[in-house]
Amino acid sequence: MTNISTGHTSTVEATIAARRAAGGGALIGYLPVGFPTLSESIDAAVAIAKSGVDIIELGLPYSDPVMDGPVIQAATQQALANGFRLRHGFEAVAAITAQVDTPVLMMTYWNPVLQYGVDRFADDLAAAGGAGLITPDLIPDDAQSWLAASERAGLDRVFLAAPSSSDERLVQAVTRSRGFVYAVSTMGITGARSDVDSAARVLVTRLREAGSDSACVGLGISTPAQVREVLEYADGAIVGSALVKALADGGVAAVATLAAELAAGARDIRAAV
Amino acid sequence: MSSANPSLRAQSGPYFGDFGGRFVPESLVAALDELSAEYALAKADPAFAAELSELHRSYTGRPSLITEVPRFAAHGGGARIILKREDLNHTGSHKINNVLGQVLLTKRIGKKRVIAETGAGQHGVATATAAALFGLDCVIYMGEVDTERQALNVARMRLLGAEVVSVKTGSRTLKDAINDAMRDWVTNVETTNYVFGTVAGPHPFPAMVRDFQKIIGEEARQQVLDLTGRLPDAVTACVGGGSNAMGIFHAFLDDPEVALYGYEAGGEGIEGLRHAATLTKGRPGVLHGARSMMLQDEDGQTVESHSISAGLDYPGVGPEHAWLASIGRATYLPVTDAEAMASLRLLSRTEGIIPAIESAHALAGTLELGKKLGPDSIILVNLSGRGDKDMETAGRYFDLLDAGAQQL
Numbered sequence: 001m002t003n004i005s006t007g008h009t010s011t012v013e014a015t016i017a018a019r020r021a022a023g024g025g026a027l028i029g030y031l032p033v034g035f036p037t038l039s040e041s042i043d044a045a046v047a048i049a050k051s052g053v054d055i056i057e058l059g060l061p062y063s064d065p066v067m068d069g070p071v072i073q074a075a076t077q078q079a080l081a082n083g084f085r086l087r088h089g090f091e092a093v094a095a096i097t098a099q100v101d102t103p104v105l106m107m108t109y110w111n112p113v114l115q116y117g118v119d120r121f122a123d124d125l126a127a128a129g130g131a132g133l134i135t136p137d138l139i140p141d142d143a144q145s146w147l148a149a150s151e152r153a154g155l156d157r158v159f160l161a162a163p164s165s166s167d168e169r170l171v172q173a174v175t176r177s178r179g180f181v182y183a184v185s186t187m188g189i190t191g192a193r194s195d196v197d198s199a200a201r202v203l204v205t206r207l208r209e210a211g212s213d214s215a216c217v218g219l220g221i222s223t224p225a226q227v228r229e230v231l232e233y234a235d236g237a238i239v240g241s242a243l244v245k246a247l248a249d250g251g252v253a254a255v256a257t258l259a260a261e262l263a264a265g266a267r268d269i270r271a272a273v
Numbered sequence: 274m275s276s277a278n279p280s281l282r283a284q285s286g287p288y289f290g291d292f293g294g295r296f297v298p299e300s301l302v303a304a305l306d307e308l309s310a311e312y313a314l315a316k317a318d319p320a321f322a323a324e325l326s327e328l329h330r331s332y333t334g335r336p337s338l339i340t341e342v343p344r345f346a347a348h349g350g351g352a353r354i355i356l357k358r359e360d361l362n363h364t365g366s367h368k369i370n371n372v373l374g375q376v377l378l379t380k381r382i383g384k385k386r387v388i389a390e391t392g393a394g395q396h397g398v399a400t401a402t403a404a405a406l407f408g409l410d411c412v413i414y415m416g417e418v419d420t421e422r423q424a425l426n427v428a429r430m431r432l433l434g435a436e437v438v439s440v441k442t443g444s445r446t447l448k449d450a451i452n453d454a455m456r457d458w459v460t461n462v463e464t465t466n467y468v469f470g471t472v473a474g475p476h477p478f479p480a481m482v483r484d485f486q487k488i489i490g491e492e493a494r495q496q497v498l499d500l501t502g503r504l505p506d507a508v509t510a511c512v513g514g515g516s517n518a519m520g521i522f523h524a525f526l527d528d529p530e531v532a533l534y535g536y537e538a539g540g541e542g543i544e545g546l547r548h549a550a551t552l553t554k555g556r557p558g559v560l561h562g563a564r565s566m567m568l569q570d571e572d573g574q575t576v577e578s579h580s581i582s583a584g585l586d587y588p589g590v591g592p593e594h595a596w597l598a599s600i601g602r603a604t605y606l607p608v609t610d611a612e613a614m615a616s617l618r619l620l621s622r623t624e625g626i627i628p629a630i631e632s633a634h635a636l637a638g639t640l641e642l643g644k645k646l647g648p649d650s651i652i653l654v655n656l657s658g659r660g661d662k663d664m665e666t667a668g669r670y671f672d673l674l675d676a677g678a679q680q681l
Contacts, residue, residue, distance in 0.1 A: 063575040187461075
C-alpha cells in the first residue's frame with residue numbers, strides 16, 4: 001500500500017483491495033448524519049451496508065458546504081435545522097459500527113474539526129470506531145495538524161485529487177492520503193449527472209502514474225451502469241446525491257433498494273467487460 | 274528596515290501570522306496558483322501598473338480628494354478630521370480600485386467570463402461596470418435577502434449587462450452568495466475568473482485585493498502631509514471583510530506613531546447575537562477559504578451576522594486584520610446601527626456629504642476617538658462610499674418619506 005505511515009493497517013484500503021482481487025471494485029456510499037433524523041440516518045447507513053455498500057461515507061452537516069450541490073445542501077440544511085450537533089456524528093459512527101463491520105469514514109468540512117479540537121476529534125472518532133476522515137476543503141498543504149493527529153490515532157485521511165491538479169499535486173495527494181484518494185470526476189460540485197466525465201478516466205490513469213493503488217471516483221455517479229463503468233478503471237465508485245435523494249423520497253427502504261442495485265453494478269466487472 | 278524590525282507592509286501571504294492559508298477544494302488550487310503566478314508577473318510588469326494607473330486617472334477619477342470637515346469635527350472633541358473621499362470614485366465606493374486591477378488581470382490570463390459575490394451591491398456594481406468596460410461576460414451572486422433590500426443595485430447591475438443570480442440557500446445573504454460563487458468557480462474555472470470583493474478568501478486574494486486597494490493610503494498619506502505638514506495621529510475605517518480598511522491602513526503600518534482603528538458593525542449591540550463584530554466577538558476559524566476570525570457557534574457552524582449596513586453584514590473578516598489585531602498594531606471596536614445612523618445624518622447636515630452607512634460606522638467611531646485624542650490631534654477617516662444607495666434605508670430610519678409617497 002502506498003502511504004507514508006508505518007504500522008497502521010487501513011481497513012478501508014484492505015476492503016478496497018479485496019474487492020479488486022475479487023474482480024470488481026468497492027462501492028462507497030455517502031449519507032449525511034441527522035437526515036431526515038438522527039436515528040433514521042443511522043438506520044439508513046446500516047441498511048445500505050447490509051445491501052452491499054462496502055464503505056460508508058458519513059457526512060457531517062455544515063453551514064457553508066461549498067463542494068455540495070442542491071440535494072446534499074438541502075439534506076444537511078434540514079439536519080442543522082433539526083438541531084444537529086457534532087457529538088451526534090460520533091454517536092452515529094458508534095451506532096453503525098456496532099451493527100455492521102463496514103468501515104465508516106466521516107466526510108467533514110474543516111472548521112467543525114478545528115473548533116472541536118483536531119486531536120480531540122481524532123480520538124473521539126477512533127473511539128467511536130470510525131476509520132478516518134474525508135476532508136473536501138482541507139488540502140495537504142494546510143493539513144499539518146491533521147496529518148499528525150491521524151497518524152497518532154491510526155485514522156485514514158482521504159484527500160481529493162482533481163482533473164485540474166498538477167502532477168506534483170497528484171503525487172502529494174497520493175502520498176498524504178491513506179485509505180484511498182478521492183478522484184473528483186469532473187470540475188464541479190456534488191450531484192447526479194447523466195454522464196460521468198471522461199476526465200475521471202484520465203485522472204485515475206494519472207493517479208496510477210503518481211503511485212496510487214487505491215483511487216476512488218466520486219461526483220456525478222448515480223446509476224449501476226455508471227458504477228460499473230467507473231470500476232473498469234478505478235478501485236472504487238462513490239455515490240452520494242442519488243442515495244440522499246432516494247432516502248429523502250422513499251425512506252430507508254428506498255435507499256436500501258438503490259444501494260443493492262448499485263452494489264450489483266460493482267461486482268464481477270472483469271467478467272462483464 | 275533591518276531584519277530585526279521587519280516591515281509590516283511586506284506581508285504577501287499565504288499566511289499573516291497564524292491567519293490566512295488556503296482552505297478550498299483541490300479543484301480550485303490550480304486556478305489559485307495560476308492567479309498567484311499571473312499576479313506576480315503583472316506586479317513586476319511596469320506596463321500593467323501603467324495601464325491600471327491610467328484607468329484610475331481617466332475612469333475611476335483618482336487621485337481621490339481629501340476633505341477636512343471642521344463643522345463635523347466640532348462634535349468630536351475638536352480634533353482635526355480629514356476624510357479620504359473614496360465616495361467620489363466612479364461607481365461610488367472604493368470597490369472599483371480592486372475590480373479594475375482584477376479585471377485587467379483577467380484580461381492578461383485570457384479568460385472571458387467573470388463572477389463575483391456582492392452584499393450591498395457595491396462590489397457587484399463595480400464588477401459589472403468593469404465587465405462592461407472590457408466586454409466580459411459577468412454573473413453576480415447576491416443573497417435573496419440582499420436582492421430585496423438593495424433592489425436598485427440589482428437594476429444597476431442588470432443595466433450594465435450583468436446577470437444577477439439571487440441566492441436562496443442558507444441565510445440568503447453575502448456568505449451564501451460567496452458559497453455559490455465558489456461553486457460556480459469550481460465548475461467553470463477554465464473559462465472564468467472569480468473577482469473577489471474583499472481582503473478575505475483563500476490566498477492570493479487577501480494580499481492581492483489589499484495591493485489593489487493600498488493606493489487609498491498611499492495617496493492619503495502624502496495628501497495629509499501636504500495639508501498639515503505631519504502624519505495623522507490616527508487612521509480610521511469601517512471593517513466588514515476589510516478591504517477599504519486595509520487599503521488605507523497599509524501605507525501607515527510602518528509608522529508606529531500613527532494609530533489604526535477599524536470599526537465593525539455592532540448592529541443592535543454586541544451583548545446579543547444581532548451584530549457583525551467579528552474581531553470583537555469572534556473566534557479563530559476557517560470560513561470561505563482562509564483561517565481568520567469569525568462568528569460561529571461551539572460546533573464551528575457559521576453564525577448569521579446582522580448590520581443595518583449590508584456591506585458590513587458578514588460573519589468573517591480578512592486574515593490580515595486578524596493578524597494586525599493579534600499583534601496589537603490595529604484596534605477594532607464595534608459601532609452600533611444607531612451610532613452609525615446618527616453620524617450619517619450629522620455628516621450630511623454639517624458638511625453636505627452623505628456617506629454610505631458602512632462608512633458612517635467609521636465616522637461614529639472617529640467622533641469618539643476625537644474626544645479621546647483631543648483638539649490637537651489629526652484623524653484621517655476613509656470615507657469608503659457614498660450614501661445614494663442607502664436612501665431608502667435612511668428615509669425609513671429617519672422618517673423622511675411622506676406617507677403614501679412612492680418613487681416612480
